[in-house]
Amino acid sequence: MIIDSYDLPDGQSLEADLCIVGAGAAGITLALQFAGTGLDVLLLESGGRGEEPDTQALYAGTVAQARLHSPPDRYRQRRFGGTTTIWGGRCMPFDPIDFETRDYVPYSGWPLSREALVPYYAAANGLAEAGSFAYTAEEAFQKPIRPLIQGYESAHFTTNTLERFSCPTDFGRRYGHKLDAATNVRTVLHANVTQVQLVPDGGSVDRVSVRNLRGNQFTVKARAFVLATGGLEVPRLLLASRDVQQTGIGNRYDVVGRYYMCHLAGTIGAIKIDKPLSSVWHGYEVSDQGIYVRRRFALRESTQRTLKLGNFIARLHHPRITEPRHRNAVLSLLFLAQSFIPYEYRMRLSGPGPRSVGLWLQHIRNVLLGSTDAAAFAWHMLRDRKLAERKFPSIIIKSRANLFSLDFHAEQCPNPLSRVGLGPERDALGMPRIAVDWRYVPEDVDTVSRSIALLADDFRQSGIGSFDYDPDRVEDEMTRYGAYGGHHIGTARMGVDPRLSVVDANCRVHGVGNLFIASAATFPTSSQANPTLTLVALTLRLSMHLKTFLQRPLPGSLSDS
């Protein structure tokens, strides 16, 4: 059932077998696994069913360099469904190499291999509504699909791996009815956890304190607690809970909030393919199940090892929207319509330099000269994106001159100096606000620079066309929009050694017997892949562990009392 904390009496103490904090991709996935079991589950969600400015403002914080990181209350949603209410839906699993300890990637290595997640990836794909777990063109299609570029072959990059797209599924809207129907799962809206309270010896969680914006509060006691609040709120909760462990929970070795990663992404260069238009397909295919999928250039694992590079993928992309020289009516239309586009997707439409009247006039000219194309595009976006239940994932512009730019998305190295900490300010509930100091290292620039150079060499040597870019601009381009928004990774990293990690391979906080974390915060490395699918798979794995865990009574737990 779904209830609201506003309907609960003040000062109440609730009890459950399992308390999950946060109803986003992870929290809802986890709660669903317990629906219909004999276990009593409480799922605490800060927000309501829609966006509420006061609640969203609880995410506000500061960033050390505004140019490099978006405000913390952007790209994350504090409401039922969490950030799946605004995500783009791109799904892909992590690669085997992402789990390995690589001597050229400092602090790399997961305490589990990809095989440990494989049994859960298919179900994760199902929950994300991304179809079959088939991530190569050969697995996903019985008949061959169009190549990315006819005749492109490379020792460094593959083009047969796919990204698949969720609807994108809003987990709250999609699975809320199941949670509502589950008699053993109580979802409480407007329930903000403000403190995780340990028992006096710090060995387990005794209860969590919960407050709402109308001043009511209650506590929850449970046999196990799971923080499923995302990569920014997890370190905030751990660091702010200091009454037993003075430096914050799980933070004896000052690891919580460090190693903070996003992805390194950008758009660069001018690609000209010297082949017929029909020999290039940079857009989407639709699988039999109706799922949008797309090829991309993926840096081979062998190349990563040989050249000591991080993970990297790239896509053929349209020219930069802001520059009217592209003479493309659709791109100019997007430039002119940017104020109607949500912040999280608008970022990449803004370019450097002043917005002169002349610039706007040039874009208007492009739209007028290509009004038929612009109208067709507007109709396509209305029908296939705005009104469609399964949305066309992104803007695909077919260049009549076979001109493209390169859109890249790369792994960021774990770096202890890149961190999420607590600032001096407090929110409306008295919680310290976060202070983000996101940093990258020279190895990150190196991965992007050398990967792009390899791709340019491939183009040159294979004779399929040219790829011109300024190697000196790579760092500027990869930081033009700052850290990739929405991918908040590594702030409560998984590992064997408590001096270098916060949780173990079962997502349990070191030294705290009944506290678990279901969040991309636990990922020790970031991969090239977007985190949601792997987060859902890891959460499904955690659910199996918790079912076993909850079968045995804990000393001093409710079941003993």
Added chain:
Amino acid sequence: MTMKQRILVLGANGFIGKRVVDALRSSDWATPVAAGRRAMPVATADAQAYLQLDATDPDQLRRALDGVTGVVNCVAGDSGTIVNGARALFRVAAEMPLRPRIVHLSSIAVYGELEGDVDEAAPPGAGLSAYGAAKLEAERLARGAGVVVVLRLGIVYGPDSAQWSGRIARLLRSHRLGDLGNGGDGYCNLVYVADAVRSILRALQGADLAGQVFNIGLPDCPTWNEYFSRFAIALGAVPVARLSSRRLRIESKILAPPLKVAEIVAGKVSPSLMRLVPPPIPPSLIRLFCQEIRMKVHAADKVLGIQWTPIDEGLSHAANWYRQ
């Protein structure tokens, strides 16, 4: 040589009845006596083995039951036909000197709007449809008769299934069904028609089954979304359409009533004309697609020992039939 048993099949012109007759005929232990309301015999070379009768008429039933050792009650129709047919059959059977084993076909509809895992002991839920209520009443009458085995069939699909294969195929090919999101999260308790027939024959033959009730459906049944997606792919009706709840509301609230009227009118004029009318998607169907009821079939597994046809195999047969 052992004498073959005479088995009366009531409703022998129907989708399941026809197949039961065929299965009995090819068995080495039974001879079917097909009985139906229609004058035309079922597709049989043996006109002697066909009886035209009104299954609600005790006198006609009495004559039909003479000399048979088993009866399969596949009578379909409106609520009155179901209840009156069952009442007449059980009463007449009780009068026979040698009481025949009766296998009575019931339906998952007796569970009403129940959700969750349901075994045969589950009480009927609220929201029984008229059909479900009639089936439940027939079951109640069966319990009084004693020698009846009740089979609660799930969604019977396969070749010749107009309702759950033909209609669904038409809707999938026109992309009026597909991935329904929340609207297709209910469980589709599929039974491949050959498995249904096999369970009927086992129920006729098994020892000590009198008075028992069995759920008949595929273990680990798929959701309706999964059924639609897999069947659409088997049919080549791809890509599978993702349909919004708004679209389903339009289907059931706005389009269904006129389509139903058109279907009835066309049916009265000519069956071939009826095939031109797009199938309606009534609100009852929309509710069914959401109903998270999963029939537990342990008893059928254990006692009847059914080897269930894998779903992809069944869907492949259904798709081939539809294409032809």
